[in-house]
Structure formats: C-alpha cells, structure tokens
Amino acid sequence: KPVSIAMMPFAGKGIDLCNDGDPICSQGRNPFAHTSYEKTPLVGQAAGFVSSLL
Known part of the structure; x- marks a missing residue:
C-alpha cells in the first residue's frame, strides 16, 4: 500500500499484516479472521520483521 505523507x-x-477478510484492518466481513492470527504465518512474519530491526 502507498504510504501517506503523514506516515x-x-x-x-512497519509492515501491513492483515488476514484476508479481517473487518478491522481491511474491508473484510469475516469477524473470525480478526481472531485467528495465531493460526497463520503472519505471526512469524511479524516476528521476523521486528527482529530485523534490532
């Protein structure tokens, strides 16, 4: 996604990690998508990104 001037x-x-269908961080309509991050590879991606900043 493009970065806004303010950001x-x-x-x-930072990185954008959002489950498909998550209504909180995207235009999704699946409330369960927001509560299932621990079951996806996004947790590992987030940890890898953070560790690369240290």
Whole structure:
C-alpha cells in the first residue's frame, strides 16, 4: 500500500499484516479472521520483521 505523507517518517519501520477478510484492518466481513492470527504465518512474519530491526 502507498504510504501517506503523514506516515513518511515511519516508512520502513512497519509492515501491513492483515488476514484476508479481517473487518478491522481491511474491508473484510469475516469477524473470525480478526481472531485467528495465531493460526497463520503472519505471526512469524511479524516476528521476523521486528527482529530485523534490532
């Protein structure tokens, strides 16, 4: 996704990890998508990203 001007100072310091269908972080309509992150590879991706910043 493009980075907005207000977020430019934070570019490269965050990643967008959103389950398909999650109504909280996307236009999804599946409430269970928001409560199932621990069952997806997104947890490992987030951990890998954070560790790369250390």
